[in-house]
Amino acid sequence: MSGSAHGHTTAAWTGVGISFIGFMVSGVAMVVPSPVLVIVGLVVAAVGPLVGKAMSVAGYGKKPSTHTTIPVVQKTPVSSGVSS
Template structure:
């Protein structure tokens, strides 16, 4: 995964951070017995992926890797090293 830079973008970090905060609020609210705060935390956690995707579309995500097109007609054959 490190070769593809998976998750190393501002959009990914922001989306995961928002989800984490939402789950933390919901977890604390379960211990404190506050059903309203549990719902608020889960709603915040559900907003995280939406914010992450919106930031990715806005240009803060991974840039597409464009490979140059290579014509097969211009390639030269490579010898295998075995004498025939």
């Protein structure tokens, strides 16, 4: 995946960061019994992908590929020279 720069954009980092903060708030709220804070954290976590997608649409995501594809060459199998 690193060859295609998957997730290496401002939109991806922001969306994941917001979701991470939401899950952290929910996790702390479960230890400190606070149902309202758990719900707030989960709502924040659910907003993360929406913000990431909105930023991607706004131009902070991966740029469309402009290079042409290279045709795949079929390789012929090489025999070992041993007959069966």
